[in-house]
Amino acid sequence: MAKILMKGNEAIAESAVRAGGLLYFGYPITPQSEIAEYLAHRMPEVGGVFLQIESEVAVANVLYGAAGAGARVWTSSSSPGISLMMEAVSYIAAAELPCVIVNIVRCGPGLGGILPSQGDYFQAVKGGGHGDYRCLVLAPCSVQEAVDLMPLAFDRADRYRNPVIVIGDGMIGQMMEPVEFTEQQFPPLPPKDWATTGCQGRKPNVINSLYLDPVEEEKLNFKLAAKYEQMKKNEVRYEKFRTDRELECLLVAYGTTARVCKTAIQRLDDEGIPTGLLRPITLFPFPEEAIYELSQRARFLLSVEMSTGQMVEDVRLAVGRSKPVYFYGRAGGMVPSPEEVVDAVKRYLAGGDR
Amino acid sequence: MQIETVFAGFGGQGVMLAGRVLAEVGMKLGKEVVWLPSYGPEMRGGTANCVVIIADEPIASPIIAHPRDTVVMNRPSLEKFCPAQKPGGYAIVNSSLINIRPDRDDIRVVEVPANEVAIEAGSGKAANMVMLGAYVGVTGIVPVEAVIEQIKEEFQAKAKLIPLNITCVERGYDIGRAAAGYCV
């Protein structure tokens, strides 16, 4: 199929439709409203459901209901809206229901602004809502990768019976790049025999997250924990860029920031400062092993983010005290430029700012 | 090779569309492309701009602090973007609305009376296409025929507008070609 030029938001919507994400519920918010607007005309064409709901609080609970009834269901929003969904996401994780949530992150806290940011890292990877749970978190760095990750997101949500978050900064949503939609094959999924589809011919199913008996609740907690361990074993995804050599510095960055780092690396090469990049594609599970391994051939690591320092904490956990880990970030809708990353690397090389 | 071009002007001048046409053409020629809009609360009335990147290799950073070229349709855009251009780049300046020139001697400036040309061709609204044509004429970044093909596709639903837009691209192109030899 020929490539088509598409805006990230619309490409995400189309990819979800092709992956069978035919139930979408949402509430408008910049910079991702194009997803809903695209689906408002696309869903009727494919016999799917598009519905604008009164709030993100309600959207996430609609997801809970639809997922509990066995549907492949998803939503999208941006940071303030995602915060409102956190209540239900905790219930969804507890009741082990599959759904996909796209967060086109804007800058915060509070109402913040509508420009790109990576300030929702903690919320996405550390649970976000109350209680002891995790979401699988996928972080594309291009429109094509966003398209490619949507079918995976739906598959993994169903396979693990867990919410999957696809996180992109505002730029991923707004930018146009050529994309190709290719069909992905996945092994067959187990039947959703737990769903509330009507109990004809079987015992009633209950979707629930209330466990007053501590023995039962702890059982659930450890069951979920075991599931997250499975994700850590099987789902870690990352890209290595120019790491097949001895490095002065290993950059760690995801999403658009990783692309900025690639340009910085080319410039650093010109100046004879070999630098590499590890780009996490899954933020949970985090590619700790890969980062640790690569860190051993670098003098130091630099986490580059559109935040005041969130992922850097996980990078530090990954390398322990074996190597220094520094941070460079811009926030508030400002995007780090390749020049700034080059300067930051040189500054730490020279021993400054330590 | 990688060329970055900023298209900038008032909201409503069609800079986003001009940039998108170029990006579409680049893609169809098999290049790597990115089209990145500025997006902000000033969707209307304020300034609008987009960056188009056309490259032979995969595009790393889509964020461009120093574009090679600019296509500026109003004065605030010239003041904002021309100072950031890389030396040796091109600035296509809409002289219908801008009465200053970029204060630089290391970029090549082409003045295009885009509004006048477009009005003469039938509607001032197509000034963006005059600018696009001129840019293609000066730089040869893509063949003008491919731009014309793209315009036919872009305006499929409003076929009435196709001849006007093609005429504007062609007139802009001629101005660009003529300037290509001597622009400094």
Added chain:
Amino acid sequence: MKVIFRRPESLSVTPTHYCPGCTHGIIHRLIAEVIDELGLREKAVGIAPVGCSVLAFNYFNFDFQQAAHGRAPAVATGIKRARPDLIVFTYQGDGDLASIGMSEIIHAANRGEKFTVVFINNAIYGMTGGQMAPTTMPGQVTTTSPRGRDVNDVGYPIRMCELLSSLRTPAFIERVAVHNPKQVINARRALKQAFIYQRDRVCFTFVEFLSTCPTNWGMSPVQATRWLEENMMPYYPVKNFKTPEFTEGQNAD
């Protein structure tokens, strides 16, 4: 010399960011005039919503708080319960008030919170670029109802005045318009009445303004006015819905 037109003290000197033909500006001015006239500026606290009027705090010359999307009535409740002597009003669009904030507005009204709500009904989401609102008219095309609002799928537009009037708690509830001078005079009267009831600690007060959004309706300001008259006014009647039994000055300090 008699001054016949001057900037109300309650308005600041900042130019607004509203589009040409948008009614937000007129309504700001009416609020400022009424607050000046009642001498309430130094006790006033406004609450800005999330919507096109999110920057309202820049345009008024008195205290303001900015609320999360839809939560202004809860914020106002907090202020008013902490400081009943303050004059508190929320300024909310139809997405903010009738969609995401429906719960907050109903419960504030039902508790009879003694603040004033200025409700801007422009039948669309302005700020986010023209999506369907709960008040969007049947058949009206928006970016999320590209084939027009289908009442069989998403129901009929919500009439907030009618809905809130059904609550038993006493209140002042009125719908007004501002698209011609006669309507503006009437709107000013209703708004002033609302602030008087608040000042005198009588009841919850709610004034709905039928408004235009030429930008997202895709119309010129003149066309927008006509569209409002022909489509919104028959469905959203301009009138008083509820008045408390009370005589002015009864509870005055």
